[in-house]
Amino acid sequence: MNDRSDSGVAIPNLRSRIREATAAAILEAAEQVFADHGLHGAHMNDIGARAGVAVGTLYNHFKDRDALLAGLLDQRAGEVLGEMDRVIAEEARADFRERLTTLLRTMFTYFAAHRPFFTIFQQAESADLRALYPVAGKKVPELGLEVYGRLEKLMKSGVRGKALRPEGAELYTALIMSMLRVNKIRERCSSAGAGGPAITPEQLVRVFLDGAGA
Amino acid sequence: MNDRSDSGVAIPNLRSRIREATAAAILEAAEQVFADHGLHGAHMNDIGARAGVAVGTLYNHFKDRDALLAGLLDQRAGEVLGEMDRVIAEEARADFRERLTTLLRTMFTYFAAHRPFFTIFQQAESADLRALYPVAGKKVPELGLEVYGRLEKLMKSGVRGKALRPEGAELYTALIMSMLRVNKIRERCSSAGAGGPAITPEQLVRVFLDGAGA
Amino acid sequence: MNDRSDSGVAIPNLRSRIREATAAAILEAAEQVFADHGLHGAHMNDIGARAGVAVGTLYNHFKDRDALLAGLLDQRAGEVLGEMDRVIAEEARADFRERLTTLLRTMFTYFAAHRPFFTIFQQAESADLRALYPVAGKKVPELGLEVYGRLEKLMKSGVRGKALRPEGAELYTALIMSMLRVNKIRERCSSAGAGGPAITPEQLVRVFLDGAGA
Amino acid sequence: MNDRSDSGVAIPNLRSRIREATAAAILEAAEQVFADHGLHGAHMNDIGARAGVAVGTLYNHFKDRDALLAGLLDQRAGEVLGEMDRVIAEEARADFRERLTTLLRTMFTYFAAHRPFFTIFQQAESADLRALYPVAGKKVPELGLEVYGRLEKLMKSGVRGKALRPEGAELYTALIMSMLRVNKIRERCSSAGAGGPAITPEQLVRVFLDGAGA
DNA sequence: GATGAATGAGGGTTCATTCAT
DNA sequence: CATGAATGAACCCTCATTCAT
Secondary structure (H helix, E strand, O other), X not given: OHHHHHHHHHHHHHHHHHHHHHXXXXXXXXXXXXXHHOOOOOOHHHHHHHHOOOHHHHHHHOOOHXXXXXXXXXXXXXXXXXXXXXXXXXXXXXXXXXXXXXXXXXXXXXXXXXXXXXXXXXXXXXXXXXXXXXXXXXXXXHHHHHHHHHHHHHHHHHHHOXXXXXXXXXXXXXXXXXXXXXXXXXXXXOOOOOOXXXXXXXXXXXXXXXXXXX | OHHHHHHHHHHHHHHHHHHHHHHHHHHHHHHHHHHHHHHHHOOHHHHHHHHOOOHHHHHHHOOOHHHHHHHHHHHHHHHHHHHHHHHHHHOOOOXXXXXXXXXXXXXXXXXXXXXXXXXXXXXXXXHHHHOOOHHHHOOHHHHHHHHHHHHHHHHHHHHHOOOEOOOOHHHHHHHHHHHXXXXXXXXXXXXXXXXXXXXXXXXXXXXXXXXXXX | OHXXXXXXXXXXXXXXXXHHHHHHHHHHHHHHHHXXXXXXXXXXXXXXXXXOOOHHHHHHHOOOHHHHHHHHHHHHHHHHHHHHXXXXXXXXXXXXXXXXXXXXXXXXXXXXXXXXXXXXXXXHHOHHHHOOOHHHHOOHXXXXXXXXXXXXXXXXXXXXXXXXXXXXXXXXXXXXXXXXOHHHHXXXXXXXXXXXXXOOHXXXXXXXXXXXXX | OHHHHHHHHHHHHHHHHHHHHHHHHXXXXXXXXXXXXXXXXXXXXXXXXXXXXXXXXXXXXXXXXXXXXXHHHHHHHHHHXXXXXXXXXXXXXXXXXXXXXXXXXXXXHHHHHOHHHHHHHHHHHOHHHHOOOHHHHOOHHHHHHHHHHHHHHHHHHHHHOOOEOOOOHHHHHHHHHHHOOHHHHHHHHOOOOOOOOOOOHHHXXXXXHHOOXX
């Protein structure tokens, strides 16, 4: 009985572990290839080659190309949202400035580590591409929404706690979200930016809370 | 004799006027279709259909798909930069806050009127797509650079004129540029934003200069 | 009356002379372009450009592309056949060896002066291309047939006059015709041939009549 | 264990055998279609249809249309040159007349069996088409050169062995090569030729060595 | 479950031909 | 008649997807 139940349980476990390892390898390959060649330029053959499997194998794990992309976006979105939630919980007691700074640092750090994903995500978020990916459509926009929701909650608590002036409250969240791209812009456009130090969450929060005016 | 020479001159004029009108119609159609379907999803047949011409006509005006896209980006970039320069010259004497507000309003207004173009431009600016479009590559990144240059000049004058604190001076430009997307984010993410009033340049400048802190 | 009839006659004459000049220019341009780019690679636009007229004008003179090609082949075939007939008549009294040599020299000379045409003609003569050019089909094969006929007549008189052995009589004509390409082959293949002197009709006739054997 | 490793080896073998069979079918289809419709008139869809495969399959075996044509010419050129070399080696001891006759018979036989290829080859050899097919260009002219080289070697040995008069030695090779087309010309032009017996290598050699003169 | 050759719809592009000026 | 932009059928090629092994 032991033998049988062991083997009966163990084999599926082994198999499912192999399955998951393959799926993870595929997702990682997909992240690279999508980032390298763009949302439309990434080819299933390339993804398979980079993952070290044949094309057919991709279809054993994901229904089609869109499902693979959606799976990738899901996976990464889950990771970053998880980290955000963890930090929000940890810093629940801190003052507003520190909570905002820490949350921004979390996002900056994640995106710095997963720059390919960030690039993909921005393209996928484009309103006009959503139409092209009905399968992914359900999930793709959610990361933006989810991040927005978390930031908005923080902003509201900031207004309640008198850390933020209430007049412009409804624009704060969108404003902070738009600033997440600041380092990308700095790198691309600023002559100093290419090699220089990235803008820090502290600097960002400083301007956001205190203003840039003299 | 006059009559004949007149007609001899008139025909080329008429033809070239028609040519230009067709080219403009093609560009406008391309703007719509590229925005609707994305940089890769836009098909030459669709562009032709929307412009009311046959596919072949597109190729009488633009060497290939990339040249059409590049032509479109060039055209629109020229327009928005021209308006920016005009406003910058007009407001040369105004104080910093007004100059910044007016410049932002100019951009907001242009992008509101050419939302499709803005969408295309953001996609084209993506680092990963530039590699895919070598033809467009030469011009595409320039709009960002040009806008950045003009904003930076304004920021420097703001610092010199004591309107801006000098400590974070090197991040102001990138920060303002990143904020240009704020209304797009608000529309997409905010529950209020979809139908609500857009964020105004005044609001943006208020937060930027005075801060959101209480 | 004089005036009227003069102008009535003169204008058509002038016009028809212009027409013919244009048609000749088109044919000459076509000869160059067909030879430069091949039977299928020659484009109507290129032919028009080289002739110094617009595409539409080509269609005022020739029904379509095939008719233009057929017209070109007709024209040149008429010229070379005319020269052959003239030489045949002139040399009617000479002995066989001289008549053959002179006829070959006529062809060699014409083809040396119209090498593009010769190239075109060979392509057009290909059995498999005839199917593609039903319009030209009637005329294209005729040059080969006409030349063959004239040579065959000469061969028969040679046999009758005991200048040729009668045993292989039925192969002589085809053999001589196949030899017309000898200089083209020599140029292309022989290391000496590229710049060296062309093979002369005399040499050819020498081998044909006397053999290469020791 | 043996069984398993056997099957592990067998699968690739089976696949590669199928691959080669498909490639051969494609080449054969291409030979027909190129010959039937000409170098430019042959369409990839037609080739696929005749080979019994989809268009895409053609591109799994050949990079593009030019590579397919080049592959075809390579393949056939290799075959005919191989046969020529075999015959040359076998007949090394025979006298000149027999060696020449046998070599010609080899070529006549091969070309009779691969008439489509012969047609293609002549078109491809055309100076003006070589420019259009840079991919094929490298190999295309080689068949002519290779055949020329082999014939020239034979001719030189004929001169050395006193079988050929030395005076016209430098034209013999080109002359023999030009004669290879004799049967094609006979079929097309001679009223007797269409159905009649082909000219034999013996007849050809007879005229070449002994002359047609009485 | 993994493999990778075959598939074929669909996209970008060309170019002979037309016709309003 | 000359012009040359517009036309659109037809071509080459790509690549997501399938399925026999």
